[in-house]
Amino acid sequence: MKIIDKYLLKSFLITFTTVFVILFFIFVLQSIWLFIAELAGKDLDFVTIFKFIFYYSPIMVPLVLPLSILLASIMTFGSFAENYEFAAMKSGGISLRRAMKFLIICTVVFSAIAFLFANNIIPEAQYRFVNLRKNILQTKPAMAIGEGQFNKIGATTTIKVDKKSGDNGEFLEGITMHMKKGEFSPITTVIKAKRGVLKSDETTNLLQLDLIDGNYYEDIYSQKMEEREKLPFAKSSFKKYTINIDLAKLNGASEEGGEIINAYNMLNMSELKYTIDSLQLNYNKDVISYSENLDKTSQSLTNVLEHTGENNLVVPIKTEQSNDLLKIIPNEKKSIIFDVAKSNISNTIFTLDGYSTDLEMKKNNINDYWIGYYDKILVAYSCLLMFFIGAPLGAIIRKGGLGLPIVFAVLIFIIFNFANTFGKKLAGQDALHPFIGVAAGALILTPFAILVTYRATNDMGLTIDLDWLINPIKNIFNKLTNDKLQSTNTQTNEQ
Structure with missing residues (x-):
C-alpha cells in the first residue's frame, strides 16, 4: 500500500x-x-x-x-x-x-x-x-404497572393503580382498568377494585391479576341510534375477579418497540429459510383444505334436499325440455328451494370471508419472514x-x-x-x-x-446538459410557429 x-x-x-x-x-x-x-x-x-x-x-x-x-x-x-x-x-x-x-x-x-x-x-x-x-x-411483575398513572397493556387494555406495596410491589390498591373487546371496538369495559394482587409463574408467559372487592361496568352497544343516545350499560359487583395478562403484550407496549418482539427478528438467514418453508407448506395445505371444504359446501343444497325428501320431484314425462330448471319444479316446492339456496349462499360467503382473512394473515406473516431475510x-x-x-x-x-x-x-x-x-x-x-x-x-x-x-x-460536475433533449423540441416548436406565421401572413396578403 x-x-x-x-x-x-x-x-x-x-x-x-x-x-x-x-x-x-x-x-x-x-x-x-x-x-x-x-x-x-x-x-x-x-x-x-x-x-x-x-x-x-x-x-x-x-x-x-x-x-x-x-x-x-x-x-x-x-x-x-x-x-x-x-x-x-x-x-x-x-x-x-x-x-x-x-x-x-x-x-x-x-x-x-x-x-x-x-x-x-x-x-x-x-x-x-x-x-x-x-x-x-x-x-417484579409490578414493574409493568406504574403507580398513579395509566399504563397501556397491548392495544386494548389500560390499567391505573393508586398505590403499590410489598417487597416487589405486588399488592395493589385503588385499581381502575379500561378494556375493549377489540382495538376498534366501540364497546368499553371498566373495572374498579379496592385491592389486587399480582402473581407470576416462571413456567408460563402470563401474569395473574387477582382483583378483590370491586365493580364491573360494560357498555351495551345497540344498533338503534335512540338507544345509543341513552348510553346503556351493565353493572355487576364481585368479591374476587382474576385477569391473566400476556407478557408478550407488555413486551410490545409501544408501537415502535413492538417490532422487536417479532420472531423473524430473532432468527438468522438459515433459520428464517427453514421457517419460511414450513410456513409456506402449511399455507399450501390450508389452501387445499379450504378448497375441499368449499367443494363440500357447494353440495349442501342437494344434500339438504335429499335428507328432507324434497328432491323427489315428480316431473311430467311429456314436459318439454327447458333450459330453466325452475320450470320443472312445482310451485309449492320453489319456496323451499329458494330458502335453502339463500341460506347456502350466505353460509358460503361467511365461510369465504373467514378463509380469506385467515389466508391473508398467514400470507402477511410469511412476507414478514421474507422481509427479515432480505433485510440482512x-x-x-x-x-x-x-x-x-x-x-x-x-x-x-x-x-x-x-x-x-x-x-x-x-x-x-x-x-x-x-x-x-x-x-x-x-x-x-x-x-x-x-x-x-x-x-x-x-x-x-x-x-x-x-x-x-x-x-x-469524469470531472463533469452535477450540472446535467439537457440540450440534446431540449433543442429538438425547440426546433419543432419554432418550425410550427414559423409555419403558422407564414400562413397568417399569406391570408393577410390575399385579403
Whole structure:
C-alpha cells in the first residue's frame, strides 16, 4: 500500500469512527426513550439497566452504519476537494477512481461485517433483550404497572393503580382498568377494585391479576341510534375477579418497540429459510383444505334436499325440455328451494370471508419472514451504496466539515429510510414482493449513485446538459410557429 493510499484510508477511518460513535450514541438514546416508561421509577439496579441498553444497542447498527459511511465519505472527499488535494493528486497522475480503490475495499469489509452482524449478533441480541424484559416482569411483575398513572397493556387494555406495596410491589390498591373487546371496538369495559394482587409463574408467559372487592361496568352497544343516545350499560359487583395478562403484550407496549418482539427478528438467514418453508407448506395445505371444504359446501343444497325428501320431484314425462330448471319444479316446492339456496349462499360467503382473512394473515406473516431475510442482505448492500453516493458527491460539491455534507447526508438518508419503511409496509401487506419492498430505497438511489460516480470520475460536475433533449423540441416548436406565421401572413396578403 502506497503512502497516498494510507493517507486516504487513515483520513476516512478517523472521520468514520468519529461520526459512527456520535450517531450511534444519539440513535441509542433516542430509541431507549421509547422504553423510558419501563425504566423510570421501577427500582431497577444499574446492572439491569446496563444490560437493557447493551442488548438493545446492536439493533441500531444497521441504521447507523450506512449513514456513517455516507457522511464520512462526503466529509472526507469534500475536504480533499476543498483543499485542492485532489487537484494535486490528479497532477501527479492519480485519478479519483484510483483514489477510491482502497476505500472501496474498506467499504466491502464494512459490508461483510454488517452482514455478519445482522445475521448473527442482532438476532441473539434481540432474543436476549426480549427475555430480559420478560424476566424483569416475572421477578417484579409490578414493574409493568406504574403507580398513579395509566399504563397501556397491548392495544386494548389500560390499567391505573393508586398505590403499590410489598417487597416487589405486588399488592395493589385503588385499581381502575379500561378494556375493549377489540382495538376498534366501540364497546368499553371498566373495572374498579379496592385491592389486587399480582402473581407470576416462571413456567408460563402470563401474569395473574387477582382483583378483590370491586365493580364491573360494560357498555351495551345497540344498533338503534335512540338507544345509543341513552348510553346503556351493565353493572355487576364481585368479591374476587382474576385477569391473566400476556407478557408478550407488555413486551410490545409501544408501537415502535413492538417490532422487536417479532420472531423473524430473532432468527438468522438459515433459520428464517427453514421457517419460511414450513410456513409456506402449511399455507399450501390450508389452501387445499379450504378448497375441499368449499367443494363440500357447494353440495349442501342437494344434500339438504335429499335428507328432507324434497328432491323427489315428480316431473311430467311429456314436459318439454327447458333450459330453466325452475320450470320443472312445482310451485309449492320453489319456496323451499329458494330458502335453502339463500341460506347456502350466505353460509358460503361467511365461510369465504373467514378463509380469506385467515389466508391473508398467514400470507402477511410469511412476507414478514421474507422481509427479515432480505433485510440482512440489504444492510450489506446499503453500505456500498452509501459510499458510492458519498465519495463522488463529496468530490463534486467540494465542501468538507459539518455544514453542507450533513445537509446532503440527511436528505439522502431520509429518502432511503422513508422508501424502505414504506416499501416494507406494502410488502408486509402483500402489495409488493418482499424483495422489492425491502430494496425500495436501494432501487431508488442506485441510479443516482451510478450517475454521481460517473460524473465525478469524469470531472463533469452535477450540472446535467439537457440540450440534446431540449433543442429538438425547440426546433419543432419554432418550425410550427414559423409555419403558422407564414400562413397568417399569406391570408393577410390575399385579403
